[in-house]
Every structure is written in C-alpha cells, then in structure tokens.
Amino acid sequence: MSQETAEGVVLRGVDFSETSRIVTLLTPNRGKLACLAKGARRKNSRLGPVLDTFNRVELIYYWKEGRQVQNLAEASLLDAYTPLKQDLERSAYAGFPLELAYKVAHENEPSRVIYDVLTQGLAGLCAWTGEVRAHACWQVMRLICAAGFAPVMDACVHCGAEVPASPGFSYDGGVTCGRCRADRRLSPAAWAALQALGVAEAACPRVAVPAEVFHVLRFYASRHAETEFKSARVIEEMFGGRWSENSTA
Amino acid sequence: MFFNSPAVERLVEAFRRLPGVGKRSAERLALHVLGSPEDEALGLSEAIREARTRIRLCSECCNLTEEDPCGVCSDGRRDRSVVCVVERPSGAMAIEKGGSYRGLYHVLHGVLNPLEGIGPSELRLERLMKRLDAGSIHEVIVATNATAEGEATALYLAKLIGARGLSVTRIAHGVPMGGGLEFADDATLSHALQGRTRL
Ligand SMILES: [Zn+2]
Ligand SMILES: [Zn+2]
Numbered sequence: 256m257s258q259e260t261a262e263g264v265v266l267r268g269v270d271f272s273e274t275s276r277i278v279t280l281l282t283p284n285r286g287k288l289a290c291l292a293k294g295a296r297r298k299n300s301r302l303g304p305v306l307d308t309f310n311r312v313e314l315i316y317y318w319k320e321g322r323q324v325q326n327l328a329e330a331s332l333l334d335a336y337t338p339l340k341q342d343l344e345r346s347a348y349a350g351f352p353l354e355l356a357y358k359v360a361h362e363n364e365p366s367r368v369i370y371d372v373l374t375q376g377l378a379g380l381c382a383w384t385g386e387v388r389a390h391a392c393w394q395v396m397r398l399i400c401a402a403g404f405a406p407v408m409d410a411c412v413h414c415g416a417e418v419p420a421s422p423g424f425s426y427d428g429g430v431t432c433g434r435c436r437a438d439r440r441l442s443p444a445a446w447a448a449l450q451a452l453g454v455a456e457a458a459c460p461r462v463a464v465p466a467e468v469f470h471v472l473r474f475y476a477s478r479h480a481e482t483e484f485k486s487a488r489v490i491e492e493m494f495g496g497r498w499s500e501n502s503t504a
Numbered sequence: 505m506f507f508n509s510p511a512v513e514r515l516v517e518a519f520r521r522l523p524g525v526g527k528r529s530a531e532r533l534a535l536h537v538l539g540s541p542e543d544e545a546l547g548l549s550e551a552i553r554e555a556r557t558r559i560r561l562c563s564e565c566c567n568l569t570e571e572d573p574c575g576v577c578s579d580g581r582r583d584r585s586v587v588c589v590v591e592r593p594s595g596a597m598a599i600e601k602g603g604s605y606r607g608l609y610h611v612l613h614g615v616l617n618p619l620e621g622i623g624p625s626e627l628r629l630e631r632l633m634k635r636l637d638a639g640s641i642h643e644v645i646v647a648t649n650a651t652a653e654g655e656a657t658a659l660y661l662a663k664l665i666g667a668r669g670l671s672v673t674r675i676a677h678g679v680p681m682g683g684g685l686e687f688a689d690d691a692t693l694s695h696a697l698q699g700r701t702r703l
Binding site: 488 | 524619620650653656660663694
C-alpha cells in the first residue's frame with residue numbers, strides 16, 4: 256500500500272454508510288478511481304462539500320493494487336465550477352459530458368486526454384455566453400474523439416462517396432451519402448453544426464446547434480459506449496428539443 | 505455461513521440490504537436474532553411489518569405519516585401560507601427538531617440528478633403544484649441540500665414557482681454555528697458568502 260496524490264473530477268457519489276460515501280473520480284493517471292471517503296456524511300464534515308459532483312479536487316489516497324475501492328485520506332477543493340452549478344441549464348447539460356467520461360474511462364488506466372477535455376469543457380461552460388446546448392454538444396464531440404470513436408465526417412462512412420448538403424447518419428460510424436444504409440437523415444443545419452463541432456479543438460465554435468445534433472450525439476455515443484445515457488434523456492425531457500427517429504428521416 | 509439453511513441465508517441477505525451493513529455484520533445480526541428469545545425476534549419482525557404497512561405518504565405534503573393528512577398538515581396552528589420544500593423526510597425531521605419553523609412542508613423524495621436518470625417527472629412536484637394552485641400558499645422556502653443536485657433542484661423550483669408569481673426563497677447554507685471560519689472548507693465558505701444576508 257502506498258500513498259498517492261492526484262488531481263481528479265468528482266463524477267458521482269453514493270452514500271455508503273451513515274457516515275461515509277464512495278465517490279468515483281476521473282484522474283489523469285489512474286483513470287476512473289473509486290474512493291471511500293470516511294466521515295464525509297458526518298455533520299460539519301469538511302470532506303462532504305469538497306466531494307460534491309463536478310468538483311475538481313486534489314486528493315490523497317492509499318493505493319492498493321487489485322482493490323476496487325481505495326481509501327481516501329484527504330481531499331481539497333481546486334475548482335467548484337460554481338457558475339455552472341448556479342445555472343439550471345448549464346448544470347443539467349454538464350451532466351452528459353460527466354456521464355460520458357464515466358462510461359468511457361476505465362479503472363486504473365491513464366486517461367489524460369479525456370481528463371483534459373472534461374476539465375477544459377467544465378471551465379469553458381462556466382464562462383460560456385452562448386447557447387448552453389452548443390457548448391455541451393461540442394464537449395461531448397471532443398470526449399467522443401478523445402475516447403477514440405470519432406465519427407467519420409469527410410465522406411460516406413460506407414462507400415466513401417461525397418456527402419450531400421443533407422446527408423444520412425449512421426450511429427455505427429458517421430455520415431453517409433444518402434444512398435447507403437443510415438439510421439437517420441441530417442438537416443442541412445444539423446450537418447453544418449456537426450462539421451463545425453468536429454473540427455473545433457480548442458474552444459466551442461459560435462455556431463447554431465439545433466436540438467437534433469444533441470440527439471444524434473446522444474445515440475452515437477450510446478452505440479459506441481454500448482450504454483444508454485440517462486443524463487441525455489433527462490436533458491431532452493427538461494429542455495425540449497425531443498427528436499423522434501423518424502421526424503427527419 | 506456455516507449452516508446450510510436457505511432461511512438463514514435469506515435473513516442474512518435481508519440484513520445486508522440495510523445501509524452500512526456488510527456481509528460480516530449481516531451474519532452477526534442474523535446470529536443475534538437466531539440466538540434471542542422467540543418473542544423478541546418475532547417482535548422485531550412484527551414491528552417492521554406494522555410500521556411498514558401503517559406508514560404511507562401524506563396526500564398533502566408527501567411526508568411519511570401514519571394518519572392522512574399528517575400531523576403537520578392537520579395542525580390548525582401552523583402557518584398555512586408558507587411551505588418548506590425538502591429532499592427527504594429526514595430533512596423535514598431536521599427542521600422540525602430545530603423548533604423555529606411553523607409553516608408546512610413538502611417532501612420531493614429525491615433531487616434532480618440527470619446522471620442517475622432522475623428528472624422532474626421522478627420528483628413529487630405535481631402534488632406541490634396543485635397545492636400552490638389552491639391559492640393559500642404565498643411563500644415557498646427551498647431547503648434542498650447544498651450539493652450540485654440540490655442546487656439544480658432549487659433552481660428548477662425557482663423557475664417553476666416563480667412563474668406562478670409566488671415568492672421563492674432558498675435557505676442559507678454556510679458556516680455551522682460554533683464553527684470557526686478557519687475550520688470551514690472553501691466550498692462551504694464560498695456558499696456562505698453567496699448566501700449572505702443584510703444586517
Ligand atoms: Zn455511401
Ligand atoms: Zn402532510
């Protein structure tokens with residue numbers, strides 16, 4: 256057993272006992288890391304508020320190989336992303352990148368790229384003055400790329416043909432020419448937005464991002480992470496923009 | 505466990521589902537129950553059965569109650585113009601213990617938590633909105649926890665209730681009584697500063 260120090264983002268927490276919580280964090284070197292935070296539920300605990308969801312923290316824990324849950328020794332707050340938590344739309348939308356990071360990162364596996372995309376995205380969303388959905392979609396696109404399943408966007412994913420202004424989209428791999436098999440058709444606005452999001456690496460581009468794009472990214476991510484995204488479902492419920500599969504097909 | 509008994513295994517399994525009870529403690533509890541006098545052990549099961557079947561949700565405030573409406577909702581001396589919204593029954597219990605609140609409650613039985621798939625439709629909001637529409641409530645105090653999820657829930661309620669023209673307030677979260685500033689963490693302090701009130 257050795258003591259380690261790491262930076263991490265709190266992805267989720269569950270109550271473990273009357274006085275303790277198990278929090279799962281994303282760390283650059285250990286990937287997804289579950290820690291038992293003893294005393295975090297005690298009255299006046301200093302640890303409790305530090306381990307709130309979204310928080311970027313510095314943690315000290317005792318690492319033991321093969322153990323599913325490590326013991327947390329200490330945690331201190333680096334960034335609470337307060338502007339994000341004090342805005343309903345930001346706070347809800349930020350749940351999707353967080354859940355995505357949770358589902359694509361692995362335990363005990365370096366995840367520096369995913370970590371950087373997640374933290375830069377959360378900080379970016381705090382300062383963002385444009386449409387919240389656009390920023391969330393951009394961050395989700397960046398995470399999808401960081402996780403290694405970037406959609407093919409330069410030519411039809413099936414036959415390599417040029418794509419029209421309103422191409423098809425296949426959740427298995429990316430855009431299609433319109434003749435090849437696809438899960439849905441993209442409106443010209445959605446296709447333009449997806450392209451803009453796909454190439455913008457440093458910051459969210461100032462483009463209009465229709466609700467359709469969020470929906471496409473939700474199902475694309477679902478297909479590749481092989482799981483349903485609860486946060487994306489709730490976000491669509493809360494902020495409308497619900498897109499049925501056949502509304503544009 | 506050392507007996508080869510499905511009945512005992514079921515009991516251990518049942519104890520294990522309780523919060524904070526691991527396998528070892530569950531076995532210890534099961535052994536204790538098996539070793540105790542029969543009337544005592546059966547008394548425990550009867551107490552659980554009785555409490556569980558008698559306690560339900562108050563049709564007004566959704567708090568746990570034996571009588572419907574609950575003691576608070578049916579108490580004529582309470583201030584019926586104020587309702588305090590809490591996440592869970594334990595929140596209402598904590599405020600009652602404080603002794604200074606004389607209004608009514610509403611228990612949501614959860615908080616908005618997109619990551620766990622909990623949206624507005626999973627909370628007991630419909631009943632709250634009906635109560636507000638009835639017209640006698642003028643102020644809603646949101647007493648959800650000072651967590652990201654509690655905060656999001658408060659913001660959602662503020663939007664929903666504010667649209668009805670009612671006053672919505674949020675309880676201040678911050679430095680505990682008797683707690684020196686040097687012992688408060690950054691998160692608590694920043695919350696306390698934001699929730700400051702005029703003196
Ligand atoms: Zn094709
Ligand atoms: Zn009641």
